[in-house]
Amino acid sequence: MMLSEASITLMKEMTARYPEKRSGILPALTIAYEEVGHVNPDIYREIAAAIDVPMVEVAEAATFYTMFPKEPVGTYLIQVCHNISCALMGADSLVEYLEEKLGIKKGDTTPDNLFTLISVECLGSCSTAPMMQINQDFYENLTRAKVDQILEDLREKAKAQA
Amino acid sequence: MSFYSPVRTNAQEVAASDRLHLFKYVEDPEQHTVATYEAHGGYVAWKKALTTMQPEEVALEVKTAGLRGRGGAGFPTGMKWGFIPKGSPKPKYLVCNADESEPGTCKDRVIMERDPHAMIEGMAIGAFAIGCHLMFVYIRGEFGEPIRSVRRAVKEAYERGHLGKNIYGSGYDLDMIVHTGGGAYICGEETALLNSLEGKRGQSRIRPPFPAIEGLYASPTIVNNVETLATVPHIINRGAEWYKSLGKEKSPGSKIFSLSGHVKQPGNYELELGHSLKDFIYNPKYGGGILGDKALKGVIPGGSSTPFLTPDMIEVGLDYESLTEVGSMLGSGAVIVFNEDTCIVWALLKLIHFYRHESCGKCTPCREGTGWLEQLIRAIEQGRGRPGDVEKIESVCGNILGRTICPLGDAAVMPIQSSIRLWRDEWQYHIDHGKCMVKTHFEFK
Ligand SMILES: Cc1cc2nc3c(=O)[nH]c(=O)nc-3n(C[C@H](O)[C@H](O)[C@H](O)COP(=O)(O)O)c2cc1C
Ligand code: SF4
Ligand code: FES
Numbered sequence: 001m002m003l004s005e006a007s008i009t010l011m012k013e014m015t016a017r018y019p020e021k022r023s024g025i026l027p028a029l030t031i032a033y034e035e036v037g038h039v040n041p042d043i044y045r046e047i048a049a050a051i052d053v054p055m056v057e058v059a060e061a062a063t064f065y066t067m068f069p070k071e072p073v074g075t076y077l078i079q080v081c082h083n084i085s086c087a088l089m090g091a092d093s094l095v096e097y098l099e100e101k102l103g104i105k106k107g108d109t110t111p112d113n114l115f116t117l118i119s120v121e122c123l124g125s126c127s128t129a130p131m132m133q134i135n136q137d138f139y140e141n142l143t144r145a146k147v148d149q150i151l152e153d154l155r156e157k158a159k160a161q162a
Numbered sequence: 163m164s165f166y167s168p169v170r171t172n173a174q175e176v177a178a179s180d181r182l183h184l185f186k187y188v189e190d191p192e193q194h195t196v197a198t199y200e201a202h203g204g205y206v207a208w209k210k211a212l213t214t215m216q217p218e219e220v221a222l223e224v225k226t227a228g229l230r231g232r233g234g235a236g237f238p239t240g241m242k243w244g245f246i247p248k249g250s251p252k253p254k255y256l257v258c259n260a261d262e263s264e265p266g267t268c269k270d271r272v273i274m275e276r277d278p279h280a281m282i283e284g285m286a287i288g289a290f291a292i293g294c295h296l297m298f299v300y301i302r303g304e305f306g307e308p309i310r311s312v313r314r315a316v317k318e319a320y321e322r323g324h325l326g327k328n329i330y331g332s333g334y335d336l337d338m339i340v341h342t343g344g345g346a347y348i349c350g351e352e353t354a355l356l357n358s359l360e361g362k363r364g365q366s367r368i369r370p371p372f373p374a375i376e377g378l379y380a381s382p383t384i385v386n387n388v389e390t391l392a393t394v395p396h397i398i399n400r401g402a403e404w405y406k407s408l409g410k411e412k413s414p415g416s417k418i419f420s421l422s423g424h425v426k427q428p429g430n431y432e433l434e435l436g437h438s439l440k441d442f443i444y445n446p447k448y449g450g451g452i453l454g455d456k457a458l459k460g461v462i463p464g465g466s467s468t469p470f471l472t473p474d475m476i477e478v479g480l481d482y483e484s485l486t487e488v489g490s491m492l493g494s495g496a497v498i499v500f501n502e503d504t505c506i507v508w509a510l511l512k513l514i515h516f517y518r519h520e521s522c523g524k525c526t527p528c529r530e531g532t533g534w535l536e537q538l539i540r541a542i543e544q545g546r547g548r549p550g551d552v553e554k555i556e557s558v559c560g561n562i563l564g565r566t567i568c569p570l571g572d573a574a575v576m577p578i579q580s581s582i583r584l585w586r587d588e589w590q591y592h593i594d595h596g597k598c599m600v601k602t603h604f605e606f607k
Binding site: 003020021023026030048053057060061064065066085087088091094097120124126128129136141 | 169213253262263264265266267268270271296305306307337339341342343344345347361362363373379420421422424428430466496498499500513537603
């Protein structure tokens with residue numbers, strides 16, 4: 001089992017609010033992703049059992065939505081917006097800077113498994129560009145100094161939690 | 163660390179105006195709480211609608227006000243509500259579209275973070291107007307802070323009796339579900355959104371039937387944008403005649419414009435419809451001019467799906483008719499500014515990559531066409547363009563336009579076509595010389 005009792009209970013509660021059970025799939029995937037950090041067929045099976053829908057329906061939905069990584073990622077998933085408003089404000093150079101700071105290429109995870117770096121489509125922060133999302137949080141109006149600070153804070157946080 | 167958007171607004175100007183209204187309290191750090199929202203006159207419109215008006219009167223007021231949808235298509239809101247079949251035994255649903263993913267657009271997020279009750283109150287009024295007892299807001303899944311803020315607000319609205327059973331003793335019950343998405347632009351298209359809300363892949367549906375007849379769970383459904391709904395309480399409070407006196411005759415009211423790209427002061431600004439685009443970009447109250455005092459190259463006035471304008475066209479008013487007259491669209495009201503250093507081929511590669519990635523794949527012209535376009539434009543951008551490529555791009559565009567199930571296909575094509583019309587020499591130069599006419603290299607600070 002990859003999902004906790006608490007997550008399963010929450011999935012059931014959420015699903016019960018909708019007129020049809022199938023609507024509980026996306027909320028359930030979100031809960032699973034927030035707990036595990038990614039989703040996979042074992043998780044689809046657990047969700048299907050929890051909210052009583054066919055597993056194929058869970059898999060069908062999961063594979064459509066890009067927000068749920070299908071493989072494990074680092075503790076912190078860094079997603080840089082590479083779309084037009086951010087690109088005009090230097091998003092490409094932000095990605096390069098992160099690659100250099102983290103010593104990895106876009107798409108990769110650091111050897112200590114702390115950071116995964118990817119670039120994504122517009123995140124609705126176009127007037128505070130350039131920006132990135134790390135796990136559930138947005139970091140906007142980024143500068144080199146801010147990026148340095150954010151990475152340092154996250155390293156500290158990870159150390160404190162270890 | 164706060165994850166509340168630091169975006170700049172014109173809240174001060176709005177507070178001093180008796181015409182602008184949406185952003186009045188948006189800089190008040192307590193506005194997101196129900197107590198402050200109520201202290202600022204919140205939920206008065208909902209109570210007025212529910213306890214003193216008939217549903218038809220509510221819809222009529224909004225129709226008379228001339229409010230048009232702020233999600234992109236500009237469809238008259240009151241008229242849309244009127245499409246719900248009378249006397250249908252099926253449940254009716256209201257869905258608030260908070261998928262906000264069109265590049266350049268970042269306004270609904272600010273309403274949800276800073277003034278979430280405005281959206282909830284507008285939704286409640288809309289729900290009452292169409293006879294709905296269960297309403298949904300579909301928020302894009304990446305929006306961590308807006309989701310947290312709306313969830314808190316919904317909980318508070320229940321606690322204060324603005325939602326739930328027998329609201330204000332009227333006998334009317336209304337529930338609300340906060341639903342979060344999975345990262346797909348297409349889920350902002352209303353029929354794809356409904357599929358997604360049903361737990362399916364977010365692919366568009368063929369119309370008819372329209373959602374007002376057969377929408378969510380095959381029941382009559384109205385989908386409205388966050389900003390559209392957040393406007394409704396103001397119309398109920400102050401009346402259709404007041405609302406009609408703002409903006410322009412065919413584009414009444416005010417709207418939030420997201421300003422991004424090469425301006426000194428990007429941000430979200432509430433303006434009356436019809437405000438000059440040029441003033442918006444250069445006025446120190448808003449954009450404050452072009453970043454680095456460079457020359458302006460072009461503007462996308464209504465989100466990444468709308469055609470470009472050149473500097474000689476920016477005297478235009480920001481409203482539905484004026485922008486259509488100059489060959490573009492108001493869309494979501496997201497103004498993206500490009501300075502003289504922007505290579506147009508580079509910019510279009512960013513855009514077409516987006517549409518190719520976000521195509522839901524249901525119809526061939528869009529699924530295949532956006533892929534070809536990205537390949538062709540990438541080749542040109544990387545200096546591998548061949549004679550005839552511009553014509554090839556135009557031909558692929560022509561085979562997509564008007565031949566798809568939903569407007570995403572057209573949205574992908576329109577900025578490309580307009581950029582070729584306006585900067586054909588630059589496209590050609592890129593092919594002939596294997597490089598940009600201008601140097602595009604934007605460094606972040
Ligand atoms: C590809 C695509 C994406 C869209 N994205 C959004 C969106 O993020 N938010 C939104 O309100 N409308 C979006 N729309 C428009 C909706 O389909 C619909 O017209 C709108 O939500 C209706 O609300 P309104 O009448 O209040 O504007 C999109 C349309 C298309 C074709
Ligand atoms: S136009 Fe594109 S996004 Fe719309 S239905 Fe067709 S394939 Fe899907
Ligand atoms: S373009 Fe980057 S957040 Fe919109």
